[in-house]
Amino acid sequence: MAITYEIGDALYLNITNRCTNNCSFCVRNSQVGLLPGIDLWLEKEPTIDEVLEDIQKWDAKKYREFVFCGYGEPMTRTYTVIRICEKLKELYKIPIRINTNGHANLICSRDVTPMLAGFVDAVSISMNAKNGKEYQQICLSQYGEKAYDAMLDFAVKCKKYVPQVQLSVVDIMPPKDIEVCRKIADEIGVGFKVRHYVKANEK
Numbered sequence: 697m698a699i700t701y702e703i704g705d706a707l708y709l710n711i712t713n714r715c716t717n718n719c720s721f722c723v724r725n726s727q728v729g730l731l732p733g734i735d736l737w738l739e740k741e742p743t744i745d746e747v748l749e750d751i752q753k754w755d756a757k758k759y760r761e762f763v764f765c766g767y768g769e770p771m772t773r774t775y776t777v778i779r780i781c782e783k784l785k786e787l788y789k790i791p792i793r794i795n796t797n798g799h800a801n802l803i804c805s806r807d808v809t810p811m812l813a814g815f816v817d818a819v820s821i822s823m824n825a826k827n828g829k830e831y832q833q834i835c836l837s838q839y840g841e842k843a844y845d846a847m848l849d850f851a852v853k854c855k856k857y858v859p860q861v862q863l864s865v866v867d868i869m870p871p872k873d874i875e876v877c878r879k880i881a882d883e884i885g886v887g888f889k890v891r892h893y894v895k896a897n898e899k
């Protein structure tokens with residue numbers, strides 16, 4: 697099981713298998729996994745110390761950024777993520793990005809975005825759809841259709857505390873839907889990115 701893994705010039709942190717969504721395209725549903733030769737399925741969630749210890753396997757200072765992104769949704773462990781970020785900033789002073797479904801405030805039942813200030817440099821939020829109904833059809837969130845508005849609200853709230861906030865969609869969406877999503881991102885004043893859909897083991 698890999699707690700940390702390298703992609704390009706970034707070091708990725710994999711801290712949970714859990715998620716508040718059950719997306720139809722999720723790599724967790726694949727038998728072959730995301731990256732060849734790397735098993736991201738965690739037998740147990742690593743502690744903060746185990747994550748920090750695992751990072752020491754690498755020449756961490758060489759990375760352009762640390763990225764919280766693994767099999768599951770990192771913000772199911774929001775407070776752990778924030779404490780790891782504090783330690784990483786203290787030890788390495790390297791930019792930190794969180795790839796998330798944007799449900800942290802639902803998970804914690806409070807606005808946690810002020811806690812990201814000074815520790816998190818970028819948040820990339822999976823938008824996945826142009827409205828709540830379609831989002832729920834694709835993502836099967838445990839929170840139902842309200843997850844979509846909560847995700848957008850999280851993006852808006854992050855703007856105050858995180859330098860780079862971006863919504864993302866994958867390029868398997870119809871182009872006209874991508875444009876609707878882009879307009880929504882513009883309207884709420886955050887960045888927008890169309891990601892290439894990565895099938896399991898395509899990398």
Ligand code: SF4
Nearest residue numbers: 715717718719722797
């Ligand atoms: S939000 Fe990400 S981790 Fe969660 S089910 Fe969807 S694709 Fe998988």
